[in-house]
Amino acid sequence: MKSTLIIPTRRQLFMGFFGIGLSGFGGVLPLAHRMLVQQRRWLDEEEFTELLGLGQILPGPNIVNMSIAIGARFHGVAGAWLAVAGLMLAPLVIVLSMAMLYDHYQALPHVQGALHGLASSAAGLLLAMALRMGQKIERHLLAWLLAALTFITVGVLRWPLLLVLLVLAPVSVLLARRRLQAREQA
DSSP states (O other): OGGGOOOOOHHHHHHHHHHHHHHOSSOOHHHHHIIIIIISOSSOHHHHHHHHHHHHHSSSOHHHHHHHHHHHHHHHHHHHHHHHHHHHHHHHHHHHHHHHHHHHHTTOHHHHHHHHHHHHHHHHHHHHHHHHHHHHSOOOHHHHHHHHHHIIIIIISOOOHHHHHHHHHHHHHHHHHHHHHHHHHO
């Protein structure tokens, strides 16, 4: 399957992430998934999931971390800069313009209604992406247990995310390594 993946040019890298930044509002992971995996085939599902996991444990926004990793993968440091610049250019201009407009018109009921609608749409896109990714991920009991344990410790017990990651990330890496070794020996 790796042979069907496409290596983007520097221009394609910039324009691809520019398109993500331009079309995403309130969260771009579903759009990034569609562009990177389904449309342009720069990554497969497994690579996208791995980079998303990496992006989540590093400081900063997930998509920025992913753009750096993807840009660097294809074109080194220059690719990382191009991907981040493409991702951030349009939102920077749009958000600064909208901030000025919002400052002027924030009390209008239509503005408040539009913001509520955008939040609902973003939640739906995120859920659709998670379900699509979940169908492709290998299923086994330990992965489900680690996911449940993470959800309970962070979401229910409200333990600090950093503490949970410091404990569970090495455990999950060790378990994944053991599974791969067992699979290779079989």
